[in-house]
Amino acid sequence: MTDAHADDRFDLLIVGGGVFGLGTALEAARRGRRVLVLERGSIPNPVAASYGPSRKIRAGYTDPYYAALARAAIEGWHEIERETGDELLVRSGNLVYTALDQQPHLDALDRVACDLGTPVERLERRQLAARFPQFRGARRALLETEAGFLRASACVAALRGLAERRGAIIATGREVKAVEAGPSGVTATTVDGARFRADRALLAPGGWAGRLLSELGAILTQTRLGLLYLRGLPAAYHTPQMPAFSCPDTGFYGFPAHRDDALKVAQHVAGEPIDTPDFDRATPPRGFLEAARAFVRDGLGLAPDAYPERAESCMYNLTASADFLLDFHPAEPRLFVATGGSGHGFKFGSVIGAVVMDRLDGIPSDRWSPQCSWSSVVAAPAAARLR
Ligand SMILES: Cc1cc2nc3c(=O)[nH]c(=O)nc-3n(C[C@H](O)[C@H](O)[C@H](O)COP(=O)(O)OP(=O)(O)OC[C@H]3O[C@@H](n4cnc5c(N)ncnc54)[C@H](O)[C@@H]3O)c2cc1C
Numbered sequence: 001m002t003d004a005h006a007d008d009r010f011d012l013l014i015v016g017g018g019v020f021g022l023g024t025a026l027e028a029a030r031r032g033r034r035v036l037v038l039e040r041g042s043i044p045n046p047v048a049a050s051y052g053p054s055r056k057i058r059a060g061y062t063d064p065y066y067a068a069l070a071r072a073a074i075e076g077w078h079e080i081e082r083e084t085g086d087e088l089l090v091r092s093g094n095l096v097y098t099a100l101d102q103q104p105h106l107d108a109l110d111r112v113a114c115d116l117g118t119p120v121e122r123l124e125r126r127q128l129a130a131r132f133p134q135f136r137g138a139r140r141a142l143l144e145t146e147a148g149f150l151r152a153s154a155c156v157a158a159l160r161g162l163a164e165r166r167g168a169i170i171a172t173g174r175e176v177k178a179v180e181a182g183p184s185g186v187t188a189t190t191v192d193g194a195r196f197r198a199d200r201a202l203l204a205p206g207g208w209a210g211r212l213l214s215e216l217g218a219i220l221t222q223t224r225l226g227l228l229y230l231r232g233l234p235a236a237y238h239t240p241q242m243p244a245f246s247c248p249d250t251g252f253y254g255f256p257a258h259r260d261d262a263l264k265v266a267q268h269v270a271g272e273p274i275d276t277p278d279f280d281r282a283t284p285p286r287g288f289l290e291a292a293r294a295f296v297r298d299g300l301g302l303a304p305d306a307y308p309e310r311a312e313s314c315m316y317n318l319t320a321s322a323d324f325l326l327d328f329h330p331a332e333p334r335l336f337v338a339t340g341g342s343g344h345g346f347k348f349g350s351v352i353g354a355v356v357m358d359r360l361d362g363i364p365s366d367r368w369s370p371q372c373s374w375s376s377v378v379a380a381p382a383a384a385r386l387r
Contacts, residue, residue, distance in 0.1 A: 006194050010036045010169075012360075013188055013198035015176045015212065017043040018050035019349035020338045021204035022159035022170075027353025029166035031361075036196060037168060038188060040175035040208075043160050044153040047281055049206055049315055051153055052227075053261040055346035056244055056253065058094045058147040059118045062108040065369045066387060067116050069348060069355075072367065074146055076350025077155070084158045087151065090258055093243035094147035097128065099137040105248040110142055119145045134242055136301045149244045149255050155349060176212065179203065181332040202356065204338045207277040207317040213337075219325065219378055220340055221318045223271025224279060226288030229262035230296065230307045237263050237302070252295045262310070265292050265300075268343060268386055271316050284311040316343045321380035322387040324348075326355060326372040336360055340377065344387050 012028050014021045017039030028035045044051050057074060061067040077089045098106050113120045121143040123131070128138040135141075160170055175191045179201050186201040203212060210217025235241060238257040246253035246268065254265040272285040289311050293304040319325055319340040329335035338356050345352075351367065358365040370376055 006196060008034075008036075008197075009185070010034045010196070010198035011200070012036075013038070013186060013196055013201045014204060015179065015188065015201065016204035016206060017041075017045065017160070017170065017172065018048045018204060018206050019156060019159065019346050020206070020341065020352055021202065022156060022163060023349040023351070023353040024202055024204065024338060024356045025168045025170065025353070026159050026163040026166070027357045029163050029168040031357060035163070035168040036198065037163075037170040038174040038176050038190065038196065039170070039172045042172050043170065044156040047278070049317065049341060050156050050346060050349070052314070053151060053153070054149040054255040054264055055152045056094065056147075056246075056255070057089060057150050057347040058144055059116070060094060060096055060109045060113065060142065060144050060147065061387060062105065062112055063387060064112055064115065065371065066344070067112050067118065069351060069367060071116065071118065073348050073351045077150060080155075080158055080162065080350055083162060086154055086158055088155050088158055089150055090148045090239060091146065092148040092239050092256060092258070094144045095132060095135070095141050095243045095245045096144070097135055097138040097141035097245065097247055098249050099139055099247070100249055101139075103140065103248060106140065106142060113142065113144070121145065132243070134236055134300055135245065136299055143243065147244065150347065152346060159349060179212065179335065181329075181334040186334050200334045200336065200360065202336045202338055206339060206341070207315045209317070209337075209339050213329075216337065216339065219319060221320075222274050222277050223316045223318060224274050224285045224313045225266060225269070225271045225316055225343070226284040226292060227312050227314055228265045228284070228289065228292040228296070229310045230265070230302070230304070231257070231262045231309070232307050233257055233263055233302065237300070247299065250295065250299070252292070252299060265296060267291065270318070270386065274315070277315060279313065279315075281313050284313055318342045319377045319380065321371065321377060323371045323377055323380070325374065325377045326352075326359065326368060327374040328359070330374050337374070342387065
């Protein structure tokens, strides 16, 4: 894109080409808005959180707000699959299992699933040993049958493609250094000095948010999380024999091998603090590899050294409450912020746009919750929690 558009005026200017930014670009374009997306890297972006072979999609939440929104997101991704013809959501099921006598998290998930009518199967030890022998020592589980995983980078490419098909302008390699809001609109200035104008701006810069708006730096924490990939596994560790899984006892979760993609293991924990979002993604956090290999050996019954592996890091962008921040800037009504995916935001990429656009358009919707407001996210107690 040349700077030809520097003289244009857009309805909505979006900073950030991850799933929050592109999900909104698609919805804004669907609503006939003139949209410009400025992304500092490529799309999909290897250093962004919206990247890679897989992100879990589940309605298994203890919070009914996210459980209901996730069910809408599952339908949203199926709709995008129908429009693109791509396989984006692999319906492998999601198995949440415990090896413990008591697992309150599992009981809480079960209650919310009952209340919302989320299709789940309840499995006991014998059934688990027969159907999913991959999970050593599993005593009890919930299998969410409509859940599974999203082919993350393919999803990002699909959102971009559909948004551009509806007229959105998407520019890569354009880093925004400042966004100024005034009575007549907003102006974004990129590091190379180009200026772009719009009525309003959406800031969806992920873990780089604090660089763009210092006040966001005080609300958000970035941490480093490890990912382990194993190749060449027996068929039992591939779809369709193995579901996506998570074990709340340890925080380990993962995805079966699928097509050319390796089995992936990770741990849903707060993560290792970092002092810059531009850290080396090729190195896993300290201690992660040893812990992940032990889980692969003891939890999945695989000899980790027998299979080629690759380990790397990725970045969580956390709010203290693990709620998303989806709200107007308290002092700049022309600025809206969508960030704080907190390790669970990707799945909502198919509906986040409608949530944001309804707020921008003043349309009441139960898909937005006050827990995502600026005041609520700021007021949350400092102790990081996860969802
Ligand atoms: C290890 C890991 C596992 C996860 N697992 C899951 C999962 O299983 N299920 C799930 O739902 N979620 C999961 N998540 C969370 C999910 O990936 C994120 O919540 C989501 O991708 C956040 O999207 P985003 O658009 O906010 O940020 P990002 O994807 O990080 O995108 C932000 C973009 O903004 C760009 N940008 C930043 N600053 C500027 C600027 N100044 N100018 C221009 N562009 C800019 C960046 O280059 C980047 O491309 C996981 C995250 C991690 C790290």
